[in-house]
Amino acid sequence: MRKFKLSTQLIILFSTVTLFSSLVFGLISYRNYQTVYMGLAKNEVSTYIETIKxxxxxxxxxxxxxxxxxxxxxxxxxxxxxxxxxxxxxxxxxxxxxxxxxxxxxxxxxxxxxxxxxxxxxxxxxxxxxxxxxxxxxxxxxxxxxxxxxxSYINALKGTTAQEDVLLTFYGTFVAFAIITLIGNISLVLWSRFVANRVKKIKNEVSHFTSSGYQNELRLEGNDEIKELADAVESLRIEILRNEKTKQEMFQNLSHDLKTPISVISSYAEAIRDGVTDISDAQIIMKQADKLQQKVKMMLDINKLEYISDKSEYEDIALKNVIQNVVNNNRLRLQAFDVILDLDDSTFKGIKENYHTVVENIIDNAIRYAKSTLIIKLKNKELSFYNDGPDIEEKYIESLFKPYEKGSKGQFGLGMSIVQKTVNTFGLSLTVKNANPGVVFIIKEQ
The missing domain is CATH 3.30.450 (Beta-Lactamase)
Structure with a gap:
């Protein structure tokens, strides 16, 4: 019935059900009269035989x-x-x-x-x-x-008023249901047009989203499922606007992040060329190049996530090995902290390279904020990272994973945004909560 409009489908369905019901009621009425005939016949014979026996x-x-x-x-x-x-x-x-x-x-x-x-x-x-x-x-x-x-007795009954009653019952049943069908179809036409107009309004508004830059607000009166659909579309529009704004801010911040090290590298390179500064200042150029490399790597990580769509490429990744590898690679940076590992053999579906990035970014975040302790636990398909740094203000917890979201102590950058997007891609959830003292990040299956 896809080729028919919704209103036509409803009318066909209602008419079919109503006509079928009329047929059933007609047959029931006919069977009832048959029962009445048999009752009259039995009473006639019973009276006769009791009289003459x-x-x-x-x-x-x-x-x-x-x-x-x-x-x-x-x-x-x-x-x-x-x-x-x-x-x-x-x-x-x-x-x-x-x-x-x-x-x-x-x-x-x-x-x-x-x-x-x-x-x-x-x-x-x-x-x-x-x-x-x-x-x-x-x-x-x-x-x-x-x-x-x-x-002959029953036939005589059927041929007189009783037969007329049967016909009247049939006619009455079909006429009654015909009237019900007519009134019902008129009601359905009016109601379906009202519903269709509301759906069309949503369709028209959605079709104008791209041309208006998602600026046209979708409003629909009512208290039904169509209103809920309109509200869901409106929530989606608002989220798209937020994402567009986030992308714009991210590009602006990325431009700034890239511009700074490039300017420093350019300035020191010219100074070295002109003999204004000592060759030892090349070390500054190398540090800025490392920063620039890190920024480019993050951009590439975000871009690669957009192309992870084939789940057949997913493997069972033993995160214990990934964590130990990342910790070993960062042993010099972690010397100032008490690092505690409590790891079982839990595995998560995904791509090993991306999990390596997840663990590295969370540890990098912990190094920036931890005072003295970092605890990493992997137990029963749940991975947690605890650091004893300062608590995160509650109002910033929800926005922690948005790119370059500003917090009370500056911007969060791209690292945690990459972490969340990666684990979500693999069907996992990432949450953060204050441990009083400290902060814990938790990754587990949704």
């Missing part, structure tokens, strides 16, 4: 009723024999065209007494009830009478 006779003007009077003798528990010839009333003979085989079949099925509606072998329908008249315990002979009615 002690004095068998036929009733005037009721040619559809007759009886069978017979005697059976019980021999043992299960064997029963017919005694003499059964008496068939004139009406029974008339109903069966004086066919003895049919009359005997009616007697046998009536004596069995397991069904009111009897269908004979020649496909005639009769309605029978049996009543006991007398029992002789000495001779073991029992007399019974069976009331017999043909189907």
């Amino acid at each position: 002690y004095q068998p006779r036929e009733v005037d003007n009721k040619s559809y009723l007759g009886y069978i009077d017979f005697i059976v003798k019980r021999e043992g528990l299960f064997k029963v024999n017919l005694v003499g010839q059964p008496i068939y009333s004139d009406n029974v003979k008339e109903m069966t065209n004086n066919n003895e085989a049919i009359m005997l079949e009616i007697l046998e099925k009536g004596y069995a007494g397991d069904q009111f509606e009897v269908h004979t072998k020649d496909k005639q329908t009769f309605y029978v009830l049996i009543r006991s008249v007398s029992k002789n315990p000495i001779t073991q002979e029992d007399r019974y009478i069976i009331g017999v009615m043909d189907d």
